[in-house]
Amino acid sequence: MSPRPASRRAVTVADIARAAKVSKATAARALGDYGQVSEAVRSRVQAAAEELNYRPNSLAKSMNTGRSNTIGVVVGDIENPYFAHAMRGISDVASSAGYDVILTNSDEDVDAEEAAVDVLLDKQVDALIVAPASSARVGHLAAVGAAGRPLVLLDRRADGQHYDSVTVDNRTAAAHATAELLAEGHRRIAFLSTHDHPAPVYTPGDTITMSSVADRVDGVMQALTDAGIPSPESNIRLDARRRGVDAVARELLAGDDPVTAVIASDSLIAMTVFQTIRTLGLRIPEDVSLIAFDNPEWTKITTPPLTVVEQPIYELGAAAARRALQRIHGERVEEESVVFDADLVRRSSVGPPPVAAGVAAGTAIPVRSEIPPLPAE
Template sequence: MNGEGARRRDVTVADVAKAAQVSKAQAARALGNYGAVSDDVRERVLAAAEALSYRPNELARSMNTGKSHTIGVVVGDIENPHFGLATRGITDAAKKAGYNVILVNTDEDRAAEVEAVRVLLDKRVDGLIVAPASSVDTEHLRQVHQSGRPLVFLDRSGGTLDVETVAVDMAKISLQATQYLLGAGHRRIAFISTLRTDSPYRADMVLDSSQIADRLEGMRQAYLAAGLPFPEDLVRLNAGDADSIRSITREVLRGPEQATAVVASDGLIALSVVEAIQELGLSIPADVSFLMYDDFPWTRLTSPPLTVIAQPVYNMGAAAAKALIRQMEGLPRAAPAQFTATLVRRGSVGTVRAAAAAPKLGQLAGEPA
């Protein structure tokens, strides 16, 4: 086999030293930017490294310096545009500060998250940004925190852990959004989420996700303030794939106690909910009102444009990276960044009178009234 067909051997520090006509120790100091080395030697070494297309062994460097200049990021679902946008904010801020990012997806599974954290620590990342799959079962994250490894939570809290957290006040914006729906006359408001639970929702349940728990608490507070009973039967969790989301949507829109408004907890759920509503031949907002969390360009292109709860997701990701970098560089902890979600009112919420006047779903499907 000729040389062109063979795998090219990686250029080593010894190769650079030989080309620069200096010792290996001098070349290592010049390339690693540590220790005493003359300007002449540094220039020769750097010129040789460029000519040879030398790339440093990052693992060896991290073992020598204790720094890898990498950040580990653990999120639940990279298919969800919410996390995609947050990750973009993280990587942009990290790159500007000279750090690389290693991203791991857990599919919102705690066991996968435990393994992801272990792998990233084995790779000697300098710090971790985690969107916890569970805000309750966080022992693995407690161990990271107690070890002194820099750690920031994104989007969700870690329960009682005193870890810097970048998130919005979900209970507050959920209260506001529910009051808006109640003000339009809606009493039967469905809430659909992918959060996994072992049983149907009950008000006394301890939920793994602080985000979902806070959203439901905001809804309950709005009903309580209005002197109305909270429709627990319309809180539907465990909405897994698109088929189950469409099935749940059909369920909450059936029968005499059907929902007159549906709230989707993220953009992926929203797509399947809207699809199911269309398949049923119902109209938004004449037959059913619709509201979703997160604002993406497509929500303005539907007919009608969708009412959303907008979060500054990109800025939250960037803030999480900056907070982690401050920790990694030994700087004092800054005041927590304050982020606010906004209810963006468009055309997908109407008065309940319009929905009440519409034919029942059974009639639309040709079933007896």
């Protein structure tokens, strides 16, 4: 076995100073772009740095300037297309402003999120963007302010805290999706989420510790209650991650009183529900109607293509990055909360319930909701 080559020593500011025939302090000022340095000397130092392939020590620079030109981001699940699109918005805005992004994943676990926040603060990031795993357990986020770093919440709020946040009007969006199903004649409508919940069935008044899910449940409940549906909470399931989405979907679709429509709280849930419906030998929308939150590409090419609640995910991420940059630069901000609307994109996965469900096909039940209709795609 041939010996490993010795690693090349990193080029230092002292090396640049010797090559440019200036003092180390002068080279540091020229490289860091601070202090008084003539243009001739700055050009000579930069030319030497380029010739020697100098890579600046970002940690040392941040210690001198108080800035690292980085934004730390903590998301719940990097496998979820939602966060991938949001990260693109964050990265594009940050990059155009000369900032790098450090991404971490909490797996929707508060302890992991707390550890990620600590790591990012240790990395001297200039601001943090966090999608909190819980809207109730947010005490650790106070460390961000204590460190003098701006904090922006993405997709979710923090109960009782006045942090900057960028969210969607989930309550109205969920109510619109439910009203769409009610107008087709559905009465047994399920809402399915993977958010952890201590009981298998939601009970009105239960605490839901993620604001986005809580708002969606409120919207579904509002629309069902306005339509006179008895026990509107009976088909709301919040424990699908722990029990398995397929298992919960089978319970809803193949029980003694099966649902005729499902609203999936994200596209990953919708994909599994879609597969479960097919496995059970059911048809969409003839036997079961399906609406998904979010609009990834696959929802357009299924048979049938899915009706979706489309959130402006890229814009959410971009807005979060812009707010973080505003705070970094000390700009005045009028409102702490930025709230976007969502659109109901109608395709082919929603239809009347089957005749066997107790409502004649094509017959709509009265809907007393005052929610206005949304435009079609």
